[in-house]
Structure formats: structure tokens, C-alpha cells
Amino acid sequence: MSETLAAGAPEAPPRPPKPTGRPFNRLRLARLRDLALVPPIIALLIYGYTLRPDVFLTKSYLVDTVLKYQTELALVVLAEALVLIVGKFDLSLESIVGIAPAVAIFLVVGQTSMLGAPWPTWTVLPVALMFGALIGVFNGLLVVRFKLSAFIVTLAMLIALRGLQLAIVGGATISNLANRIPTIDNLGSLRILTVPLSIWIVVLAFAVGVVVLGYTRFGRSIYAVGGNPDAARAAGIRVERVIWVTFIVAGALAALAGLMLSARLGSVAANQGSGMIFTVFAAAVIGGISLDGGKGSLVGALTGVVLLGLIQNVLTLAQVRPDQIQAVNGLVILVALVLARLTSGKAQD
Amino acid sequence: MVDDESRPVVEAIGIAKRFGPTVALAEGNLTVLPGETHALVGRNGAGKSTLVGVLTGLLKPDAGEVRFAGRPAPPLGDRVAWRQHVACVYQKPSVVGELSVAENLFLDRQPRGRFGLLSRSRLRRTATDLLESWAVPVDPDTPARELTVEQRQLVEIAGALSHGARFVILDEPTAQLEARAIARLFDRLTDLQRQGVTFLFISHHLPEIYEICQRVTVFRDARHIVTAPVAEMNHAKLVEAMIGDARGLVQVGQDRPSVPASAEPVLTLDAVGVPGFTGPIDLTVRQGEIVGVTGSAASGKRQLAEAVVGLRPRTGRVRVADAAVKPASVPAALRAGIGYLPADRNADGFVPGLSVAENATMTVADRLGPAFMVLPRQRDARGRKAIADLEVHTAGPHQPVGELSGGNAQKVVMARALARDPRVLVLVHPTVGVDVRSKESLLGVVDAETRRGRGALLVSDELDDLRVCDRVVVMVAGRVVAEHPRGWDEATLVAEIEGIGEKDV
Numbered sequence: 074m075s076e077t078l079a080a081g082a083p084e085a086p087p088r089p090p091k092p093t094g095r096p097f098n099r100l101r102l103a104r105l106r107d108l109a110l111v112p113p114i115i116a117l118l119i120y121g122y123t124l125r126p127d128v129f130l131t132k133s134y135l136v137d138t139v140l141k142y143q144t145e146l147a148l149v150v151l152a153e154a155l156v157l158i159v160g161k162f163d164l165s166l167e168s169i170v171g172i173a174p175a176v177a178i179f180l181v182v183g184q185t186s187m188l189g190a191p192w193p194t195w196t197v198l199p200v201a202l203m204f205g206a207l208i209g210v211f212n213g214l215l216v217v218r219f220k221l222s223a224f225i226v227t228l229a230m231l232i233a234l235r236g237l238q239l240a241i242v243g244g245a246t247i248s249n250l251a252n253r254i255p256t257i258d259n260l261g262s263l264r265i266l267t268v269p270l271s272i273w274i275v276v277l278a279f280a281v282g283v284v285v286l287g288y289t290r291f292g293r294s295i296y297a298v299g300g301n302p303d304a305a306r307a308a309g310i311r312v313e314r315v316i317w318v319t320f321i322v323a324g325a326l327a328a329l330a331g332l333m334l335s336a337r338l339g340s341v342a343a344n345q346g347s348g349m350i351f352t353v354f355a356a357a358v359i360g361g362i363s364l365d366g367g368k369g370s371l372v373g374a375l376t377g378v379v380l381l382g383l384i385q386n387v388l389t390l391a392q393v394r395p396d397q398i399q400a401v402n403g404l405v406i407l408v409a410l411v412l413a414r415l416t417s418g419k420a421q422d
Numbered sequence: 423m424v425d426d427e428s429r430p431v432v433e434a435i436g437i438a439k440r441f442g443p444t445v446a447l448a449e450g451n452l453t454v455l456p457g458e459t460h461a462l463v464g465r466n467g468a469g470k471s472t473l474v475g476v477l478t479g480l481l482k483p484d485a486g487e488v489r490f491a492g493r494p495a496p497p498l499g500d501r502v503a504w505r506q507h508v509a510c511v512y513q514k515p516s517v518v519g520e521l522s523v524a525e526n527l528f529l530d531r532q533p534r535g536r537f538g539l540l541s542r543s544r545l546r547r548t549a550t551d552l553l554e555s556w557a558v559p560v561d562p563d564t565p566a567r568e569l570t571v572e573q574r575q576l577v578e579i580a581g582a583l584s585h586g587a588r589f590v591i592l593d594e595p596t597a598q599l600e601a602r603a604i605a606r607l608f609d610r611l612t613d614l615q616r617q618g619v620t621f622l623f624i625s626h627h628l629p630e631i632y633e634i635c636q637r638v639t640v641f642r643d644a645r646h647i648v649t650a651p652v653a654e655m656n657h658a659k660l661v662e663a664m665i666g667d668a669r670g671l672v673q674v675g676q677d678r679p680s681v682p683a684s685a686e687p688v689l690t691l692d693a694v695g696v697p698g699f700t701g702p703i704d705l706t707v708r709q710g711e712i713v714g715v716t717g718s719a720a721s722g723k724r725q726l727a728e729a730v731v732g733l734r735p736r737t738g739r740v741r742v743a744d745a746a747v748k749p750a751s752v753p754a755a756l757r758a759g760i761g762y763l764p765a766d767r768n769a770d771g772f773v774p775g776l777s778v779a780e781n782a783t784m785t786v787a788d789r790l791g792p793a794f795m796v797l798p799r800q801r802d803a804r805g806r807k808a809i810a811d812l813e814v815h816t817a818g819p820h821q822p823v824g825e826l827s828g829g830n831a832q833k834v835v836m837a838r839a840l841a842r843d844p845r846v847l848v849l850v851h852p853t854v855g856v857d858v859r860s861k862e863s864l865l866g867v868v869d870a871e872t873r874r875g876r877g878a879l880l881v882s883d884e885l886d887d888l889r890v891c892d893r894v895v896v897m898v899a900g901r902v903v904a905e906h907p908r909g910w911d912e913a914t915l916v917a918e919i920e921g922i923g924e925k926d927v
Binding site: 289294 | 731733752753755756762764769770771772773774775776780781784785787788791794795796797798838
């Protein structure tokens with residue numbers, strides 16, 4: 074309520090200090106905000122259970138039908154969350170999801186002798202990651218050095234990379250990858266303690282992300298730069314470097330997500346990753362990441378991913394017709410955004 | 423004016439307003455008589471901004487009543503009606519920078535011409551008439567972003583008057599102006615007052631109140647304390663009403679020991695120039711010394727400070743103790759032992775969404791744990807220490823700095839400057855926009871820290887700040903024109919700052 078001052082209003086209303094026992098409550102409140110999406114997630118689980126009591130709450134369904142399909146999205150959301158918190162945009166992540174594995178796989182099994190191809194199969198993972206990071210370097214160069222708008226730079230990059238991918242894959246799909254590339258095979262089918270490798274990767278990536286953001290200088294710098302870059306600079310933080318590194322990390326994460334997607338499908342399609350960025354932003358914003366920078370948590374973003382994944386599954390279970398599912402999905406995301414706005418009590422910018 | 427002469431222009435009676443658990447205003451009373459310039463003073467957090475929000479119809483009070491000329495205020499949604507009664511000129515610009523002055527004046531009520539389309543020529547003419555009738559010397563075609571602060575305020579006042587309001591609230595109008603501009607503004611205000619305009623004048627700068635106000639209202643701790651004619655409130659009484667206890671303000675730095683000529687220099691500027699702002703400047707700050715740098719806004723004093731701390735490119739050499747400092751690198755300046763408090767805390771002083779502890783330790787993030795780690799426990803411990811050392815009024819180390827009042831936020835910025843145990847502090851406008859008590863305590867910190875052997879370079883326009891300094895140098899147009907030891911004469915210094923007294927140094 075107090076945040077809804079009309080435009081042009083005076084400085085934030087003065088708040089005389091209240092030295093009571095509030096810090097503890099405040100801390101708890103901050104944690105609670107991270108978990109704002111847990112009640113709707115539980116509600117969806119219950120609703121799904123009423124639809125298919127025989128399968129829905131079984132481990133195999135939740136793991137192999139719900140979560141496994143959200144792993145790539147989760148990694149890209151992680152990447153986008155970092156970029157958003159540092160106060161920038163990266164739309165090109167969805168095209169990295171396509172192009173990075175396409176390039177790496179093309180160099181290994183493609184019909185080409187460019188750059189000494191075919192390369193050994195083990196190069197798939199490092200080449201994909203390097204390629205994603207390289208695009209991050211280039212985005213960072215344009216945004217940090219040439220001070221171009223991140224939104225428009227990465228939008229142009231998205232279109233350019235999408236075109237490049239079409240040129241490489243040639244409109245067709247490179248398929249049957251699992252038999253030809255062991256890395257792909259492992260990423261797609263290896264299980265550890267009966268849980269797919271891709272889920273472990275996501276859990277690990279988020280765990281590392283939470284530690285880095287919360288407990289390292291670099292992570293705290295990301296929040297400081299996103300919250301007020303000038304103050305961060307005056308405090309000795311190398312603002313440009315922090316932004317640049319964030320773009321690079323995000324590019325590499327999106328590349329890993331792309332490789333996981335190719336592994337799950339066993340192929341690289343010309344349109345791999347296409348249209349994903351909308352869901353990525355939706356999940357991040359529903360999960361409490363501010364588009365203004367400096368605010369949000371990875372735990373929140375992860376709950377946003379899980380929520381969207383459950384919504385999709387429940388819609389399928391509820392037998393929404395396939396030709397309508399996208400429209401319904403969009404509407405439900407809108408409702409989720411409104412609900413997230415109401416529960417967090419803060420304006421989304 | 424057709425209103426009954428004796429009726430108050432505006433009355434606020436028993437206004438109360440809470441934000442969540444915080445009481446922003448408990449008993450807001452204010453009566454402004456027609457034709458007067460009425461001062462509203464109080465420390466940060468006393469409830470002034472909230473009262474202004476209520477008086478302008480932007481905030482809905484939880485209790486109490488606002489009356490204009492004896493009649494109840496219009497409903498909150500009716501902006502047009504509110505604008506006919508009251509207008510406010512804020513510190514932050516409320517003009518659209520990309521539009522011209524004329525377009526800004528008639529936003530959403532542009533005069534129409536043929537076919538009901540907007541008419542540029544009529545807009546221009548009406549705007550010219552309006553500006554001329556209030557004697558505002560601004561070309562209506564100027565883009566608003568090119569206006570000086572002074573011009574922008576006059577344009578906003580003229581715009582307010584054109585809505586029919588004859589009561590204008592000025593929220594710290596002089597905060598960003600230099601002395602000559604302030605004098606001009608006051609002349610204009612006096613003229614407008616003669617033409618029947620009533621002002622509510624908010625300022626932290628008490629001498630201004632004696633200069634142009636007739637009555638003064640003091641707020642403290644969210645309530646009305648006193649309203650009296652200015653003539654009946656001497657400086658001591660006014661300060662007492664604002665801070666609430668009998669303890670008067672201590673003149674910080676009265677008993678500073680003199681710095682021996684043999685004291686080691688901690689900061690040496692050797693022909694330091696800031697391209698586009700200053701020529702080569704030599705300056706030395708010795709151990710235990712506070713050196714004041716003053717001058718007009720165009721003197722380049724602020725740019726000089728920013729160059730010393732690495733925020734701007736510079737020429738020449740800067741040394742801390744004996745070590746040369748790499749230019750244009752804030753991290754290098756920090757490592758060399760320079761602590762920095764920037765000129766505008768909202769712009770580059772703190773990150774509003776981050777906590778007190780996080781902001782206060784931002785310059786020492788590399789010392790809060792092993793390797794690249796930052797351990798919240800260590801951060802909070804340092805944060806608590808800073809809160810205690812600097813007497814920051816806050817709910818605790820986890821409260822976001824954006825929620826603190828100006829004085830307390832500034833103390834957090836001071837903590838950030840001190841966190842690395844610097845050998846020399848570079849402080850720019852350290853007390854701008856903070857209340858008297860916070861000012862005393864901030865200057866007290868500078869005094870105490872320099873007694874422990876640090877040096878300080880204090881860049882400021884405020885005479886109160888400069889009085890703490892052991893030496894004051896005056897800059898005009900990018901060069902040093904005068905230097906005074908403690909005990910300088912106010913009139914001489916002001917004349918030098920304005921560039922009119924160089925001869926009789």
C-alpha cells in the first residue's frame with residue numbers, strides 16, 4: 074500500500090525508526106517471500122491428484138513426466154535471473170539454447186570438413202559451453218563497452234543466431250544423436266540414484282547459484298550493481314566486469330541447457346529453443362525476480378519454473394484440447410502473474 | 423483573491439497517517455494565512471513529507487481534515503480541484519525533460535486550434551503570456567531538460583499558478599542552488615508574495631527562514647510542536663523545538679588541536695587537473711587535518727574530489743602517504759587508503775534495496791570471509807558495529823537503507839567510507855539534506871576520526887561544515903584562489919566563493 078504513491082510524489086514517506094524486535098521478523102519475511110509460490114504449487118499438486126489419483130503423485134510421474142521436462146527451462150531461467158538481477162536483459166539466451174548444441178554437434182557429426190571436422194565426440198560439451206560463453210562475451214562487449222541497450226542488442230543477437238542455426242542445420246533435423254555421441258547419450262539417459270542426470274545438474278546448478286549469489290563477493294556485487302550501479306562503482310565494485318561476467322555465465326548456462334534439450338530429444342531441430350524466452354521471463358517474474366534489477370532470489374525463480382511446469386501438466390491431464398492448450402497456458406500465466414503480484418504485495422516493474 | 427482575507431488559505435487539523443507499523447504523522451496541525459510565507463521545519467522523519475503528501479491530496483490521511491479557505495478539501499480523486507488550491511514544487515523535477523517548457527506548462531490541457539487539433543502557435547503564445555505575467559525569464563521553446571534548477575523551479579511555480587492555485591509548497595527549493603541563485607529565487611518569491619501568492623517553505627537551512635518567512639511551524643516526532651512568528655523564535659529556540667531536548671547543538675570542532683607543521687602528509691595532490699573542470703591543483707592534507715574545499719557549483723571542487731577517488735580521469739599525481747595512486751580506478755584509490763562519501767547519496771551513495779549491513783560493508787567485501795566468500799555473520803557483525811559507532815537509527819543491520827531517513831542513510835554512507843580504515847577521507851557535501859542533529863553527529867564523526875590520525879578532504883558549500891575544517895581553500899573556475907586557517911571571516915569567504923572578493927585576501 075505504502076508503495077503506491079502517485080508519480081511525482083515526494084521522497085518516500087519518512088519512517089521514524091522503530092528499534093523493536095523487527096530484524097528477526099524481517100529476515101523471516103524475506104525468506105517467506107521466496108516461498109510465496111509454495112501454496113499454489115501444493116494446490117496444483119492436489120488438483121492434479123484429483124484428476125489422476127492413480128499416477129499423479131507417484132515418483133515416476135513427477136520425475137519423468139513433470140520435472141524432467143522442466144530441466145532446460147530451469148537452467149535458462151537461472152541464467153536469465155542472473156542477468157535480470159544485475160539489471161540487464163538477455164533475450165538471446167533462447168537462441169543459444171539452439172545454436173550452441175547445433176554448432177558443437179555439427180562439428181562432430183555434420184556433413185562438413187570445415188575447421189577439420191569431424192571433431193572427436195568428447196568435444197561436444199566443451200565446444201557448446203565455449204560457444205555459449207563466447208556469445209555472452211559478444212553481448213557483454215556491445216552492452217558494456219559500447220553502451221548499447223541490452224534489450225535491443227540481445228534481440229538482434231537472437232534473430233541473427235536463429236538465422237545462423239537455420240543455415241547450419243539446414244531446415245532439417247540432425248537426429249539419432251544418442252547412438253553417435255556418448256555425451257549426449259549420458260545427458261539424456263544416465264540416471265543417478267534412479268533420478269535423471271539432467272535433474273541432478275539443475276539441482277547442482279541452483280545450489281551453486283544460491284551459494285554464489287548469497288555468500289560470495291561476486292554474487293553480492295551482482296545485487297549491488299543491479300540495485301544502483303553508481304553506488305556500486307563508488308564503493309569500488311568493477312561494475313562493467315560484473316555485468317560482463319554475468320552475460321558470459323548466462324551464455325554458458327543456456328548452452329548447457331541446449332545440450333540437455335538435444336540429449337533429451339536425441340536431435341537438434343532448426344527451431345530448438347524457439348519461443349522459450351517468453352516462458353523464461355514469465356517463470357522469473359512469477360518467481361519474484363524484478364525486471365528493474367537488484368531484486369529476487371534463485372529459490373523464488375526455481376519455484377516459478379516448477380509452478381509453470383505443473384500448470385502445463387495439469388492442463389494436459391485436464392484434457393484441454395492440444396489446439397487450445399497454448400491459449401489456456403498463456404491465460405494461466407497471466408493469472409499467475411497477477412497472483413504473484415498480489416501475494417508479494419510489490420509492484421512488478 | 424476573492425477569499426475572505428482573514429481565513430486561512432489552508433488548514434490541516436489533527437492529521438494522522440501510518441505506513442504499516444510506522445507512524446509517519448500522529449498529530450499534524452498547520453494553519454497558513456493568506457499572503458504569508460510560512461516555514462515548515464523539522465528533522466528528517468519529523469513528518470514534513472507526509473504532511474505535504476496529505477496537503478497536496480496524494481496521500482489519504484488515516485484521520486484528520488484538510489480545509490482550503492475554510493472549506494473541506496475536495497475528494498482525493500479530483501486532481502483538477504486539488505490543483506486549484508495547492509501546488510508543490512519538489513526537489514526532484516516534475517517536468518518531462520524531452521518536452522518544451524510550453525508543452526510542460528499545458529500538459530493535458532493544450533490550447534486547441536482548428537479542427538480541434540492542438541495549435542502550436544496558440545500554445546506558444548499562451549505559454550509566453552503566462553511566463554511573462556509572472557516574470558519568469560525563460561523561453562517557452564526551451565526543452566525542459568535544459569533548464570537550470572532555478573529556472574525549472576520558476577517554471578513549475580508558474581505552472582502551478584496557472585491552475586488557479588495561490589498556495590504553493592516549496593520542498594527544499596534552495597538545496598541544489600548556489601548563493602546567488604538563492605538570492606534571485608528569494609527576490610522572485612518576495613515579488614510573488616506581493617502579488618498575493620502564499621508559500622509554505624520547507625528548508626533545513628534555518629537562516630533562510632529568517633530571511634523570507636513570516637511565521638514558522640515546527641514538527642518533531644510526527645507531531646506539531648509550535649507555530650509562531652519568526653521574530654519570536656530566535657535560533658536557539660527554533661533548534662530546541664526541532665530537537666526536543668534542552669541540549670543545544672555543540673559547535674563541532676571548536677576545541678580541535680592545531681595540526682603541527684611537522685605532521686606527515688596523508689594525501690598529496692601534485693598538479694592534479696580534471697580535464698574540462700579544473701586546472702592543475704596542488705593540495706596537501708596532513709595527518710589529523712581536515713582540509714575544506716569550497717567554491718561555487720562551477721568551481722570544479724566536486725569534480726576534483728571525484729577525480730581523487732578514481733571516479734573521473736585526471737592528470738597529475740595523487741599520493742596517499744608515500745604511495746602513488748593509479749588514476750581513474752576506484753578500487754585502486756580504495757586500496758591506497760582513500761575513503762569516499764559521494765555528493766548525492768541517492769545517486770551513488772547507497773543501494774536502496776540492500777541492507778544497512780550490506781551497504782556499510784560494500785567497500786570491504788573482500789574482508790568478510792575466506793577467499794571470495796562473504797559470510798553474512800561477519801557482515802552483520804560489522805554492520806552492527808557501524809550502527810553503534812555512528813548511531814544509525816535503524817531496525818537493525820537487515821533493514822534496507824532505502825527505508826531510512828536522509829540523515830541515517832547518510833550515516834550508512836559514512837560507515838561505508840570508513841569501513842576500510844582509510845588514511846584519508848574524501849567527503850563531498852557530507853551534510854546535505856540532513857537535519858541538525860544528524861549534521862552534528864556526522865561532523866562529529868569527521869572530527870573524531872581525524873583526531874585518530876586520519877586526514878580528511880571535505881568539499882562543501884555549507885559554512886557549518888567548513889567551520890570544522892582546520893584549513894579552507896576556495897576554488898573559483900577550476901583553480902585555488904584563497905586559503906584560510908581556522909577562524910576565517912564569513913563575509914570574506916562568501917565573497918571569494920562568489921568570485922568578487924579576490925583582492926582583499
